[in-house]
Amino acid sequence: MFTLHYRLERRAIGMTLGIIAAASIGGFVEIAPLFTIDQTVEAAPDMRVYTPLELAGRNIYMREGCYACHSQMIRTLRDEVERYGPYSLAVESKYDHPMLWGSKRTGPDIARLGGKYSDEWHVRHLLDPRDVVPVSIMPSYGWLMENDLRIDDLRDQLATQRAVGVPYTPDMIRHAADDAYAQANPDGSGVKDLTARYGEATTVRAFDGTPGRLTEMDSLVAYLQILGRLTDAASRDTLAKDLE
Template sequence: MLKLHYNLEKVSMGLVVGIIVAASIGGIVEIAPLFSINETVELPDDLRPHTPLELAGREIYIREGCYACHSQMVRSLADELDRYGPYSLAAESAYDRPMLWGSKRTGPDLARLGGKYSDDWHVAHLIDPRSVVPASIMPSYPWLMRPLEIGLLRDELATLARLGVPYDEAMIEGAANDALAQSRPDSDGAEAVIERYGETVAIRSFDGDPSKLTEMDAVVAYLQSLGTLTNAPYELLAEGAE
């Protein structure tokens, strides 16, 4: 085999053809399954898309590079199941553009983070990580207390709707108002958020100050949504335990 490779390197066109063939095989192996993904990945009936506020938080999460240190994919390994909970299903990320799977973990996996800590804990952790986790090497993000820009939320939802995320016209038109209302439980729009996105959506002032909408509200809302968009992984784990 080594002799064949050595001889091939001496024929430039032969080497080019060999590279093309090898790359084509690798590409087919990766791309072919995507043509049947709608048949192999069944969406759970209770799967909901992110609310506008959660979506804004996800964009900030990506902007700040959080995905570089935190994965969102629990692998089907015993120690990961014990630490994080049910392993991740492809269907959970069906509405994510882009998805944030991976196995690089400078920090812990966040796929099942929702509800694990209080909003106050997340706010303190983001402003000064070492105030709650002394050994943390995570950077501080005090600037997240600045106002959240919501002017582009409508366009973001409209774009995602064209890509297959089930945002209807009412969700798209009400994106900015829904983002405000989700952080103000006593507002007139809070009920509309629940009607559009379901009873499981958290409606509260995530940064503790309902008088203003901040990037911190958005990021904490997003973090609290992780692992809560569907019960499918927990139901599957329960079935396997029977």
């Protein structure tokens, strides 16, 4: 069984050619599907981008390592669909750089978390997880309520996202800091401009319960509340399959 392998090991050129052949086959299998990606990724005309506040919350989510315990990819298995909702589609991560699908589930999958709980629930959960889930082993994140959100670099964050294909407009980039503040201050003067740039469906409220002050808690809750709601493609896809 190992005779051929032993012979190759004694011949450097033959071994090198064998490695190249094996790597070429593996590379082809991985790369070839990318040439048909336009046909395999679902269309989502209603797909919206993250607002500056939601994008800042996503960055805090990554900074705190939340992705290490929570996946954002519901597989097509029946028990997962029944527990979490419609299975995830590739297009739903279209504007995620990097994507946060993951596979580790110390905590539940949160791909469809948006709108499932109130803002107050999320704030209490982040301040003291056991206050709302007695058996939770999640650590508390009380400093999010104490830390003011840094907004001076939001222009750069949106510009970077635009560079990798997210369709932020120059106007969105220019007003990133103002829009972040407006989204967490429903009585502020910037709400009209915010919704004009990001759409009437944009969620505008004091996410941490304290209007007038912009905290890291505001941004993280805003991000959690939009998960699974950037597009209705998954719900439409599930409905179409049910009707077949």
